[in-house]
Amino acid sequence: xxxxxxxxxxxxxxxxxxxxxxxxxxxxxxxxxxxxxxxxxxxxxxxxxxxxxxxxxxxxxxxxxxxxxxxxxxxxxxxxxxxxxxxxxxxxxxxxxxxxxxxxxxxxxxxxxxxxxxxxxxxxxxxxxxxxxxxxxxxxxxxxxxxxxxxxxxxxxxxxxxxxxxxxxxxxxxxxxxxxxxxxxxxxxxxxxxxxxxxxxxxxxxxxxxxxxxxxxxxxxxxx
Amino acid sequence: xxxxxxxxxxxxxxxxxxxxxxxxxxxxxxxxxxxxxxxxxxxxxxxxxxxxxxxxxxxxxxxxxxxxxxxxxxxxxxxxxxxxxxxxxxxxxxxxxxxxxxxxxxxxxxxxxxxxxxxxxxxxxxxxxxxxxxxxxxxxxxxxxxxxxxxxxxxxxxxxxxxxxxxxxxxxxxxxxxxxxxxxxxxxxxxxxxxxxxxxxxxxxxxxxxxxxxxxxxxxxxxxxxxxxxxxxxxxxxxxxxxxxxxxxxxxxxxxxxxxxxxxxxxxxxxxxxxxxxxxxxxxxxxxxxxxxxxxxxxxxxxxxxxxxxxxxxxxxxxxxxxxxxxxxxxxxxxxxxxxxxxxxxxxxxxxxxxxxxxxxxxxxxxxxxxxxxxxxxxxxxxxxxxx
Numbered sequence: 280x281x282x283x284x285x286x287x288x289x290x291x292x293x294x295x296x297x298x299x300x301x302x303x304x305x306x307x308x309x310x311x312x313x314x315x316x317x318x319x320x321x322x323x324x325x326x327x328x329x330x331x332x333x334x335x336x337x338x339x340x341x342x343x344x345x346x347x348x349x350x351x352x353x354x355x356x357x358x359x360x361x362x363x364x365x366x367x368x369x370x371x372x373x374x375x376x377x378x379x380x381x382x383x384x385x386x387x388x389x390x391x392x393x394x395x396x397x398x399x400x401x402x403x404x405x406x407x408x409x410x411x412x413x414x415x416x417x418x419x420x421x422x423x424x425x426x427x428x429x430x431x432x433x434x435x436x437x438x439x440x441x442x443x444x445x446x447x448x449x450x451x452x453x454x455x456x457x458x459x460x461x462x463x464x465x466x467x468x469x470x471x472x473x474x475x476x477x478x479x480x481x482x483x484x485x486x487x488x489x490x491x492x493x494x495x496x497x498x499x500x501x502x503x
Numbered sequence: 504x505x506x507x508x509x510x511x512x513x514x515x516x517x518x519x520x521x522x523x524x525x526x527x528x529x530x531x532x533x534x535x536x537x538x539x540x541x542x543x544x545x546x547x548x549x550x551x552x553x554x555x556x557x558x559x560x561x562x563x564x565x566x567x568x569x570x571x572x573x574x575x576x577x578x579x580x581x582x583x584x585x586x587x588x589x590x591x592x593x594x595x596x597x598x599x600x601x602x603x604x605x606x607x608x609x610x611x612x613x614x615x616x617x618x619x620x621x622x623x624x625x626x627x628x629x630x631x632x633x634x635x636x637x638x639x640x641x642x643x644x645x646x647x648x649x650x651x652x653x654x655x656x657x658x659x660x661x662x663x664x665x666x667x668x669x670x671x672x673x674x675x676x677x678x679x680x681x682x683x684x685x686x687x688x689x690x691x692x693x694x695x696x697x698x699x700x701x702x703x704x705x706x707x708x709x710x711x712x713x714x715x716x717x718x719x720x721x722x723x724x725x726x727x728x729x730x731x732x733x734x735x736x737x738x739x740x741x742x743x744x745x746x747x748x749x750x751x752x753x754x755x756x757x758x759x760x761x762x763x764x765x766x767x768x769x770x771x772x773x774x775x776x777x778x779x780x781x782x783x784x785x786x787x788x789x790x791x792x793x794x795x796x797x798x799x800x801x802x803x804x805x806x807x808x809x810x811x812x813x814x815x816x817x818x819x820x821x822x823x824x825x826x827x828x829x830x831x832x833x834x835x836x837x838x839x840x841x842x843x844x845x846x847x848x849x850x851x852x853x854x855x856x857x858x859x860x861x862x863x864x865x866x867x868x869x870x871x872x873x874x875x876x877x878x879x880x881x882x883x884x885x886x887x888x889x890x891x
Contacts, residue, residue, distance in 0.1 A: 306822015307610030340853040420738020446564040
């Protein structure tokens with residue numbers, strides 16, 4: 280199989296206007312990935328699937344990743360002149376990387392029996408309405424898995440045929456796989472008609488300020 | 504009766520047509536989650552025209568416990584026993600898939616004896632999974648009890664082996680990063696050999712009793728057909744994919760573990776129907792027996808755990824890895840992202856039976872409700888893995 284650099288060059292030639300970056304993987308697994316731009320994602324995916332040399336016809340795994348806002352510290356040596364002598368001073372520059380949500384696709388070829396080629400797409404931000412193009416029209420196997428990302432991470436996939444929650448119940452509001460998700464104290468709690476009835480009943484009481492505040496009741500008041 | 508009253512009645516009520524069929528009207532039925540043949544808490548919303556399925560939407564999540572988030576909150580080792588609970592029929596292969604991914608993530612070598620043990624245990628798992636699947640499938644077709652008990656008799660022998668090795672029948676928690684947890688004794692290997700040697704006898708008996716049975720053939724042939732192109736596109740893996748005639752077995756393609764050392768064939772189907780999927784399991788068991796015979800003959804004494812691996816306080820380097828194996832149900836993969844900490848930043852399970860359900864609707868359309876149960880049975884799902 281071609282290297283990622285070759286795939287990148289071919290794809291940029293085949294899909295005009297697309298921009299592909301190679302994301303390095305520092306670990307020993309040696310599985311770097313391609314970061315594709317969302318605008319041309321669908322045509323790029325079609326190219327990967329239909330190119331006779333690549334034929335990545337089997338999309339095995341689709342998953343989301345949540346990256347929070349990060350601060351990357353970069354140590355750098357800066358030459359400065361201190362007291363007329365040139366010195367190298369260690370300085371750390373901080374770079375703020377805003378958070379984003381990511382969808383990662385692991386592609387294999389059943390025809391040529393090679394792979395994986397890993398492609399990823401990033402949302403602009405971590406907001407509730409974060410959007411990505413759906414690759415389900417290209418690989419049907421993404422159908423349930425993109426629904427799962429929508430359910431657990433809150434990424435909306437444009438062009439998905441049936442984007443609903445899949446594992447959580449429909450009334451659930453948050454996205455539990457996000458890194459800043461806070462579990463409710465009581466999953467079982469729900470507003471009951473009982474509470475509403477009690478609140479309405481309270482409106483019929485005549486206000487009794489001297490009795491409602493317990494701190495105002497003193498022993499002398501009671502014995503008067 | 505008064506004639507004016509009759510006309511009023513006729514005006515108020517619409518005319519009733521006597522027909523045994525709902526003319527073009529669909530009846531929506533919710534099958535499951537408490538249904539004896541949905542293999543756990545699985546639900547399908549089915550739109551029926553008479554007895555024919557016109558629409559089918561699977562509903563998931565009744566067993567959802569956010570396994571992936573729990574994996575991100577525990578250490579790498581802490582997730583190992585939890586992987587047993589994914590597909591609780593095949594804990595050994597779940598362990599292996601997870602161990603393989605972590606080994607890729609951290610670049611860990613596995614000693615020879617451990618590799619042999621992994622192959623032996625994975626193939627034993629395949630035997631017991633496929634045997635019990637055939638039993639369940641026949642249960643779904645109405646052959647209540649007897650075939651299932653035949654299968655469970657064999658499964659129980661293998662579970663006894665697992666118990667004597669790991670201490671648990673189903674929740675084995677046997678593998679570790681860089682090897683296995685405890686070594687086997689020679690008696691265990693002899694006992695395993697005995698069970699493996701007798702297994703083809705059970706298969707012959709099962710084949711003769713069931714696979715040529717007229718009713719089984721009538722219920723399964725040409726039911727739930729799946730084309731090879733759709734199967735590949737929808738990410739179907741395992742025996743379901745090979746039943747469509749696609750030669751794709753990760754044991755051969757990736758050659759993980761010591762599988763390249765063994766001679767075995769990949770059974771392939773022709774029609775992609777339920778009967779082919781059923782036969783795939785029966786034939787794969789025979790190939791597993793071949794692998795087991797070779798592995799049990801070749802295994803040599805030696806270390807079972809890579810001594811360089813720190814099992815406790817384990818921190819793999821920064822990076823990500825995807826590892827996958829051919830589990831009995833299909834491709835089981837784990838995708839891990841490490842940020843250098845004691846627990847994974849991202850822990851993802853690629854469950855085969857969840858993705859194999861993608862085309863359930865396509866397979867069931869136009870068939871009767873009774874066939875839906877058979878088709879679902881041939882997909883081979885375990886809800887612990889589907890819902891995670």
